[in-house]
Amino acid sequence: MTSPPSLGSLARLQMARDLRLALRRGGEWLQPLLFFLVITTLFPLTFDPQLSRLRDVAPAALWVSALLSSLLALELLFRDDAQDGTLEQMAVSGAPLAWLLLAKTAVHWLLTGVPLVLVAPVVAGALGAPYATIPALLAPLVLGSITLSLIGAIGAALTLGLRRGGVLLGLLTLPLTVPVMIFGARASALAIAGQPFVGPMYLLGAVAALALALAPIAVAAAVRINVE
Amino acid sequence: MNLLEARQVHLWRGEIHVLRGVSLSVAAGQCLQLTGPNGAGKSTLLRVLCGLLPAADGQILWRDADCTRDASPLQRECAYLGHLSGHKGELSALENLAYLCGLRRRCSEAELDAALQAVGLHGGAQRRPLRQLSAGQQRRVALARVILQQTPLWLLDEPIANLDVQGQELFNGLLAGHLASGGLALIATHQPLAVAEASLLRLELAA
Amino acid sequence: MTWLWFNKLASPPHFYRIAGRWIPWLAWPAALLGIIGVVWGLAVAPGDYQQGEGYRIIYVHAPSAWLSTFTYTAMAVTAAIGLIWRMNVAHAVSASCATLGASFTFVALATGSLWGKPMWGTWWEWDPRLTSELLLLFLYLGYLGLRGAIEEQSRSDRVCALLAIVGVVNVPIIYYSVEWWNSLHQAPSVMKFGKSSMPASMLTPLLIMFASGTLFAAALVLVRARGEVLRRERAGNWIAAAIGANATASGREGE
Numbered sequence: 063m064t065s066p067p068s069l070g071s072l073a074r075l076q077m078a079r080d081l082r083l084a085l086r087r088g089g090e091w092l093q094p095l096l097f098f099l100v101i102t103t104l105f106p107l108t109f110d111p112q113l114s115r116l117r118d119v120a121p122a123a124l125w126v127s128a129l130l131s132s133l134l135a136l137e138l139l140f141r142d143d144a145q146d147g148t149l150e151q152m153a154v155s156g157a158p159l160a161w162l163l164l165a166k167t168a169v170h171w172l173l174t175g176v177p178l179v180l181v182a183p184v185v186a187g188a189l190g191a192p193y194a195t196i197p198a199l200l201a202p203l204v205l206g207s208i209t210l211s212l213i214g215a216i217g218a219a220l221t222l223g224l225r226r227g228g229v230l231l232g233l234l235t236l237p238l239t240v241p242v243m244i245f246g247a248r249a250s251a252l253a254i255a256g257q258p259f260v261g262p263m264y265l266l267g268a269v270a271a272l273a274l275a276l277a278p279i280a281v282a283a284a285v286r287i288n289v290e
Numbered sequence: 291m292n293l294l295e296a297r298q299v300h301l302w303r304g305e306i307h308v309l310r311g312v313s314l315s316v317a318a319g320q321c322l323q324l325t326g327p328n329g330a331g332k333s334t335l336l337r338v339l340c341g342l343l344p345a346a347d348g349q350i351l352w353r354d355a356d357c358t359r360d361a362s363p364l365q366r367e368c369a370y371l372g373h374l375s376g377h378k379g380e381l382s383a384l385e386n387l388a389y390l391c392g393l394r395r396r397c398s399e400a401e402l403d404a405a406l407q408a409v410g411l412h413g414g415a416q417r418r419p420l421r422q423l424s425a426g427q428q429r430r431v432a433l434a435r436v437i438l439q440q441t442p443l444w445l446l447d448e449p450i451a452n453l454d455v456q457g458q459e460l461f462n463g464l465l466a467g468h469l470a471s472g473g474l475a476l477i478a479t480h481q482p483l484a485v486a487e488a489s490l491l492r493l494e495l496a497a
Numbered sequence: 498m499t500w501l502w503f504n505k506l507a508s509p510p511h512f513y514r515i516a517g518r519w520i521p522w523l524a525w526p527a528a529l530l531g532i533i534g535v536v537w538g539l540a541v542a543p544g545d546y547q548q549g550e551g552y553r554i555i556y557v558h559a560p561s562a563w564l565s566t567f568t569y570t571a572m573a574v575t576a577a578i579g580l581i582w583r584m585n586v587a588h589a590v591s592a593s594c595a596t597l598g599a600s601f602t603f604v605a606l607a608t609g610s611l612w613g614k615p616m617w618g619t620w621w622e623w624d625p626r627l628t629s630e631l632l633l634l635f636l637y638l639g640y641l642g643l644r645g646a647i648e649e650q651s652r653s654d655r656v657c658a659l660l661a662i663v664g665v666v667n668v669p670i671i672y673y674s675v676e677w678w679n680s681l682h683q684a685p686s687v688m689k690f691g692k693s694s695m696p697a698s699m700l701t702p703l704l705i706m707f708a709s710g711t712l713f714a715a716a717l718v719l720v721r722a723r724g725e726v727l728r729r730e731r732a733g734n735w736i737a738a739a740i741g742a743n744a745t746a747s748g749r750e751g752e
Contacts, residue, residue: 066366067395075392079385086380086419147374154340155393156366162393216663220656224646234639234660237632238667241674248681265677269670280663287655290343304649305732 072157076165084173091173098131098178102185113190120189121250125243127185128178128203129210133232135174136214139166140285144222149289160282167215167281175207191254202249202259205266209242212273219284241269292317293474294339294364294443299348301331301338308334311348314493316474318442321465321485324478326495332478333372335495336445339476340370352443366394368443369436375428376435379421383411383431386420391438405434409460425452430460437464444468444475507584509726510735516719523716530709537702545699551615554608556703560710561605562626565633566668568598568714572640573665576658586722588654589729591661592644593721597714599637605630625679629672636664650729 067075084091105123106116116123143149143166152162182203183196191199217235221227245265252259292315301309308331316322324332337343339350341361350357352364377386384402391397406416409430411423420428429452436444450458462484465475469489477483483490505511538556545552572594579587609627610620621627640660647653730736 067392071396072393075389079381079389082385083378083380142378145374146378147372147376148378150342150372150374151370151376151390152393153342154365154368154370156362157393220643220660221646223652223656227646230639230642230646233635233642237635237639237671238663240632241667241670244674244678248678265674272670276666280659284656284659287652287659290337290652302651304651 066156069158069161072161073165073168076162077169080166080169081172084169092177094131094135094174095177095181097134098127098181099185101127101130102189105189115190117190117192117254120186120191120254121247123189124182124186124199124203124250125206125247128182128207129236129239129243131178132174132207132210132214133235135170136218136231136235137228139170139215139218140222141218144285144289149285153286153289159285160278163215163219163281163285164278167211167278170215171208171211175204175211178207179203186254192256195254195256198253198259199250202246202253202263202266205263205270206242206246209266209270209273210239212270212277213238213242215281216277216284219281219288222285222288242266245269293353294476295349295351295354296339297349297351299335299338299350300346301334301343302346303334309338309345309495312493312495313348314476314491316476316491318472318474319469320474320489320491321469321483322474322476322491322493323483324476324493324495325480327497330495330497332495333447336370336447336476336478337372339364340368340445341365342370364443367441368445369439369441370445371432371436371449372447375432377420377428377431380419382417383420383423383434384416386431387435387438390435394439394441397438401438405438406431408437408464409434410456426454426457429453430457433461433464437468442473444473444477446475446477446479448479449477450479450481507582507586509586509730509733510739512586513723513726513739516723520716520719523712523719527709527712527716530705531713534702534705534709538706542699542702543696551612554612556706558605558608558612559703560706561601561608562630563707564710564714565598565602565605565630567711568594568601568718569633569636569661569668570665571718572598573661576661580655580658580662585654585729586726588658589725590718590722591658592654593718593725595637595640595644597717597721599634599641601714602630602634602637606634623679625675628679629675632671632675633668636668640664 102123105119109119110116140149140163143152153159179200182199186196186199187193214235216238217231220234221231224230245262249259249262249266252262295315297313298311299309299313300307300311312331312335314322324335326332334343338345341357341364345358348358350361350364352367355363357364376390381389383406384399387402387405388397391402403416406412411427411430411434415423415427420431423431429449433449436446436449450461453461458481465477465483465485468475469485506515534556539553542553544550572591575587575591575594578584579591606627609624609630613622613624613627614620640657643660644653644657647656727736727740
């Protein structure tokens with residue numbers, strides 16, 4: 063009996079496969095990003111196109127759009143793997159399921175959160191944020207998008223077995239994201255105003271750390287139940 | 291020595307008492323054939339044994355260690371082939387196998403190639419997206435996965451369902467080799483298994 | 498000794514019987530305290546210096562708000578017990594808490610809104626207490642939605658148990674974040690009736706209502722849980738005997 067694979071090699075294996083799969087499916091992984099752009103465009107259309115006024119609503123627009131586009135991508139996180147039996151094989155492999163699912167969530171973040179963070183400066187500028195303050199916007203979004211992926215994974219795992227789980231997934235996940243949204247939007251608002259935002263960043267970091275520690279356990283437990 | 295034992299395993303699915311005190315014991319080199327009508331619980335029993343379904347009552351022992359609550363010692367030494375293959379259509383046979391086996395141990399390219407050759411998949415077919423292969427070929431890839439995992443215990447649910455005569459002969463050969471090297475297998479199937487009577491056990495589940 | 502009692506409670510027929518005994522001991526004191534509290538609070542206690550008579554709705558609002566959180570916690574704790582010890586009865590109790598808790602949350606929101614109208618002039622303000630209650634209501638509704646969506650009982654129980662546990666971990670964080678957010682924006686907050694700043698003549702009926710509400714909630718949960726246990730165990734052969742025994746025992750109250 064050879065020794066079981068290390069955590070590092072398992073993570074690499076899982077992430078490589080998921081990334082390869084996402085890229086094989088063509089441009090599908092870009093859709094949440096496009097969704098993000100479309101929703102943020104709705105804000106000037108439904109509010110006020112003047113940049114000086116848009117500036118006030120920019121943090122909210124950024125964060126709400128980020129949340130919604132993250133939610134959209136969540137459906138796909140586990141559904142395919144549940145339907146073709148991959149989750150089953152993961153559960154039966156004897157490898158730590160929580161770790162494998164964390165690797166999957168990391169890929170979700172890489173494909174959804176990271177592009178969003180990279181595009182956010184452009185969007186923020188379009189929503190009236192002063193250009194000098196834009197770099198400061200990135201840090202809250204990085205932490206926040208990681209946490210949103212983690213919390214969303216819990217919702218996705220819980221609603222795995224359902225045929226039309228989409229709306230329920232959103233309903234379950236959104237209240238749980240309130241702390242991230244409050245701290246994150248506040249940090250972004252302070253950043254746009256050119257003020258120090260260390261306080262909310264600490265709070266964001268705390269929530270992110272908690273999510274990183276606890277979410278994979280909940281996700282694994284939910285997947286095991288739904289894979290029966 | 292009995293490697294796998296189940297004692298009085300019970301399971302309810304909703305209100306239906308699917309497994310009613312099922313007991314079995316299988317030693318190295320033995321093959322247990324599970325038979326019974328649809329809905330009798332053959333698939334359910336296999337899933338309980340590999341830890342996917344928690345048993346409501348009873349015990350499951352692997353190498354004399356209790357695996358009822360924590361099935362990981364058994365899971366590490368078992369290959370499960372159920373109704374779902376765990377394959378991705380967009381990935382090739384090589385890539386699918388590399389992933390599924392990589393979950394358990396490092397597999398070299400040569401090993402993957404050899405396993406696929408053994409089930410009749412050569413060269414180009416190994417690299418095409420799996421969805422371009424026929425159902426029979428995809429089943430063979432699943433069998434290759436079972437062999438590659440190099441585990442003593444095989445839990446197979448209707449393994450030869452989509453296979454032609456050649457495929458079934460292939461499977462019989464693989465099974466014989468597995469049993470000869472000290473492995474054991476539990477197979478849910480109605481088709482006759484080409485296993486020596488001395489090594490063949492049968493368990494019939496009633497509906 | 499406690500362990501024995503705990504294990505006994507896990508058996509559905511025992512739970513059915515024991516819960517049935519407890520209910521009168523919870524319900525009657527709840528009713529008594531409730532009457533005292535309502536009369537005292539609504540009629541006897543003095544009017545508030547700032548808010549006049551309108552503050553009296555606190556005697557319904559504050560206990561409802563407390564119960565909405567308490568019930569969620571109870572739901573999560575029984576869910577955890579059900580998951581860890583695989584007790585069907587615990588899952589039944591947990592499920593019984595859900596609709597009840599959602600109702601309390603709704604009452605808290607409604608009374609909060611009614612309170613707000615004379616105080617702020619609007620039916621709604623983004624006050625931290627009301628906002629937290631609203632988010633709690635969403636948590637409850639999500640839970641109920643998930644319960645209804647999964648058909649198989651065992652899976653529904655365990656998945657919802659996970660949701661309840663995840664929720665209960667989040668509830669303090671959500672409350673804290675809403676308070677934090679509110680302190681930044683200094684929105685009006687009428688609910689700031691610090692218990693320590695209330696004179697005894699106002700505080701005592703409030704505490705009585707808290708006690709009454711808690712007993713009432715416990716009694717209601719047990720009533721629902723008994724019904725839930727009956728429904729889940731309807732194939733069991735203890736049912737006929739238990740219901741028959743109940744019918745004859747109801748003539749002797751508080752047995």
